[in-house]
């Protein structure tokens with residue numbers, strides 16, 4: 001078995017993590033990069049719990065439109081509860097976007113492309129639904145960038161290697177500039193969006209990630225439930241000495 005099943009339990013874990021100030025700040029960076037204007041039409045691919053979509057609906061206003069697609073019914077249900085009628089959600093994946101050519105002024109997708117087996121195919125779909133001159137903003141993590149202090153480095157290595165199985169490509173960002181150009185995008189700009197947590201606190205990205213990792217890795221890479229629980233407890237027990245850093249990369253391109 002591989003991949004992360006965005007069922008009810010996992011979707012709720014993701015939702016809780018995305019309420020932390022770290023991820024709230026990431027969304028602010030994404031919205032600044034998108035620079036939406038009132039009246040624009042924007043698509044969020046892999047809209048997840050729908051926080052970004054709701055924020056974008058305030059920016060485009062009543063004359064604009066925000067559409068979200070996601071293949072996971074649990075995510076769509078959580079997102080629909082959050083947005084009322086402010087966002088149009090459809091169950092679909094990036095492989096086949098259910099909108100006509102040139103529908104959108106902007107397309108955004110955060111923490112989704114690293115899950116996709118066919119990134120060139122998805123980029124071609126994005127280009128198709130984006131109007132000529134429209135903007136694309138992508139955010140993905142390079143999991144080689146992780147720095148996580150641990151009382152047991154060998155166990156942490158095994159756990160994080162197992163966690164990479166939840167993705168199609170744990171090192172996608174370094175390939176995206178070339179992939180965007182190959183897909184026909186221009187003016188590609190790249191910046192880094194760091195996550196940094198010094199000192200353990202439940203209201204941080206790393207504390208949420210700890211829960212997601214612990215739930216996912218049991219039975220993978222030979223990791224038992226007891227080892228996963230011990231690993232999580234070890235990370236928490238560092239308290240003020242907890243140190244976590246991870247880089248996400250943000251790409252802006254013109255279609």
Ligand SMILES: C[S@@+](CC[C@H](N)C(=O)[O-])C[C@H]1O[C@@H](n2cnc3c(N)ncnc32)[C@H](O)[C@@H]1O
Nearest residue numbers: 006046047048070072075093094110111112115
């Ligand atoms: C880590 S979550 C990110 C959610 C959201 N973009 C955010 O940043 O708040 C990954 C999301 O990608 C969705 N996803 C997985 N496979 C997908 C695909 N093939 N096409 C579009 N979305 C997909 C999942 O259902 C999940 O909602």
